[in-house]
Amino acid sequence: MTIRWGILGAGKIASKWAADLPLAGNATLQAVWARDSSKAGDFASRFGNPEVCATADDLLHHPEVDAVYVATPHMLHAPGARACLEAGKPVLVEKPFGLNRAEADSIALLARSRGILCMEALWTRFLPSFQTALDLVGSGRIGEVRNVVADFGFVAPQDPSSRLWDPRSGGGSLLDIGIYPLFLARSFLGNPDRVASVCQRSTTGVDASCRVDLAWLGGQSASLHSTLVESTPCMAVIEGESGRIVLERMFHIPTTVVVHDANGSERIPPPAGGHGYEHEIRHFGECLGQGLRESPLWSLSDSLDLSLLMDRVQEAWQ
């Protein structure tokens, strides 16, 4: 089954995603909408000339659009996703699923009540390198996981109007990039029992950086860091009782996985491919083809839990 996609938004991530779409093998680009029609036109000319819709509503009700990818800034994810579901369209929603758990809930409730496939575009979940790490842990290669360390930081230009710094756009490091270390820790250790965090505020009032310490009653822990004011290694280490797995820079994209155990070290490079978005695109199409309403790999409950975790981190800053 080939999914005919429509995209809301024609910015940076939409471009990378559209570039990878042909690699998915089960997807074509049917239509695009952006608030600036000249930007949408330019986007269309770069990606095979899909139809440029005059309004978002036109795209949502387009009879030849099978699924919609919401690629607008954070604060538009929940309204965009709900509009897709109201129009009866399956929807892939960029991360974060919503600005907070309440917004995420509003999407999940609607998706479940309508029985329409809806998934957060937590693309790292679908990468072969991430799956390799999950499989290595599952095979017992490093024993029980005891600690996760992960960071994601880069120096973002100090432009207060940029979505990264603007509080009205859901700016700050946590929702934009801190979500990845949290996702990683939760993937290997589950939802934490204790959440501690401190943040450094920007002049615009969002978190320029934040450090998060998670703890589990079984003694497991995670130390996580995200920042928009520092270039950090962007690596992840999953420490087990008898070894460790390193996801090399950048840990959230297709990357080399190194496993260290009693027998030495093994490096597992990523397979050739695009930016890596083809995996989530293919997975979403397969779910749709199978008539699934939620992804078995990244369910609505996963998105809700991650959203709640980010709420808990922010509560710790008060």
Ligand SMILES: NC(=O)c1ccc[n+]([C@@H]2O[C@H](COP(=O)([O-])OP(=O)(O)OC[C@H]3O[C@@H](n4cnc5c(N)ncnc54)[C@H](OP(=O)(O)O)[C@@H]3O)[C@@H](O)[C@H]2O)c1
């Ligand atoms: N999965 C990933 O790897 C990844 C990577 C980067 C970003 N993201 C996510 O993708 C989302 C977009 O990020 P981006 O870097 O692509 O941002 P971006 O380059 O600013 O693009 C955002 C798009 O939304 C449009 N937009 C902005 N404000 C709008 C409004 N009020 N009404 C309608 N459209 C509006 C922009 O239009 P204009 O061009 O006219 O401003 C642009 O088309 C973010 O939520 C981010 O978390 C995901």
